[in-house]
Amino acid sequence: MAADPRSRYFRLSPARGDAKLASRPLDKGVARYYRLYELLSSALQDGTIAPGSALPSEPELCVRHGLSRTTVRRALDRLEREGRISRKRGSGTYARAQRAVPRFCLELHSLPDALAALESHTTTKTLRFGPAPVPQALRAIATGIGPTAYLIERLRCRHGEPLSLTSAYLPEPIGRRLRGAIPSRAAIMTILDRLGLHTASVGCSVGVAAADAAAANRLEVPLGSALLRVRSVLTADAGDQWAVLESFCRSDRLQLKVIETGRG
Numbered sequence: 001m002a003a004d005p006r007s008r009y010f011r012l013s014p015a016r017g018d019a020k021l022a023s024r025p026l027d028k029g030v031a032r033y034y035r036l037y038e039l040l041s042s043a044l045q046d047g048t049i050a051p052g053s054a055l056p057s058e059p060e061l062c063v064r065h066g067l068s069r070t071t072v073r074r075a076l077d078r079l080e081r082e083g084r085i086s087r088k089r090g091s092g093t094y095a096r097a098q099r100a101v102p103r104f105c106l107e108l109h110s111l112p113d114a115l116a117a118l119e120s121h122t123t124t125k126t127l128r129f130g131p132a133p134v135p136q137a138l139r140a141i142a143t144g145i146g147p148t149a150y151l152i153e154r155l156r157c158r159h160g161e162p163l164s165l166t167s168a169y170l171p172e173p174i175g176r177r178l179r180g181a182i183p184s185r186a187a188i189m190t191i192l193d194r195l196g197l198h199t200a201s202v203g204c205s206v207g208v209a210a211a212d213a214a215a216a217n218r219l220e221v222p223l224g225s226a227l228l229r230v231r232s233v234l235t236a237d238a239g240d241q242w243a244v245l246e247s248f249c250r251s252d253r254l255q256l257k258v259i260e261t262g263r264g
Helices: 028-046 058-065 069-081 111-121 172-177 188-194 213-219
Strands: 008-012 019-023 085-088 092-095 104-107 123-133 148-158 161-170 201-210 226-235 241-249 254-257
Touching (some): 028 058, 028 226, 069 085, 104 111, 123 172, 148 172, 161 213, 188 241, 226 254
Parallel strands (some): 104 254
Antiparallel strands (some): 008 019, 085 092, 123 148, 148 161, 161 241, 226 241
C-alpha cells in the first residue's frame, strides 16, 4: 500500500527487508490535507475521476472524510494550481485533461531493489558538501553522529525533473574520507558500502511536511506544498551510526510503498 501520510516508523533489514512498525504522531492538519490531496490525485491519475467529470462538492468531501471546509479547500487549491481541476462558481469542480506523468514507485520493503531502482533510473546533483551542524530536529535520532557532522545535500531527479531533496549527515571521520567526487547516481548506502562501511539495518519514519522556501525552490513546488518527509538512520552491526538522512519528496512524482511484515 502507499505510505500513510501520518508519520510511521519502521526498521528495514538490507538483506531481508523485514519491517516492524510503530506509530509516531505528525501534525494532523498537514496529514489530513495530504490524505485528501493524495486520494483525489490518485483518482484523477487513474481515471476514476475522468476528464470533464465533476468531483464531489466541498460539503460532500467534508462529510465523507470528516474534514473541515478549510482543509478540503487546501487540497482542491493545490490540484487547481497544478492544472488538474477547474472550479466554476455556482457549478462545481471538474477534472481537466492532462498529460499523464506516472509517478516513480519505490518499494521500501525490498530495500536492495529500491536502491537499484534509484541508481538505475535517477541522477543526483550535489548541492552542499562539508562540515555542518546537525539540525535540532534530527539530534534525537542522530545520537551516534554528534552535534556536528559532514553534510551531503543532494537533489535527486528523473528525466530532469526533481524528485527529492536529501540531506545526509555523516560522522566527521567518515565525511573526511569522501573527498573525491560523489557518484551522481549512487545512494548514500552504496557510497558507504564502497568505503567498507556495510549497513546492517535502516530505521525510517515517513510523514508529511510543508515545503519551506529552500525545499520549494529546489523541488519546484509552491511554498507550503505538502511533501513526503523520510528520515532514515543507517546503522552497523555493532550499533554504530553511519549516517542520518532527511529527504523531502514530491508526492506527485514519487510514490513510496511498504508491505508491513513482522509487525510487532
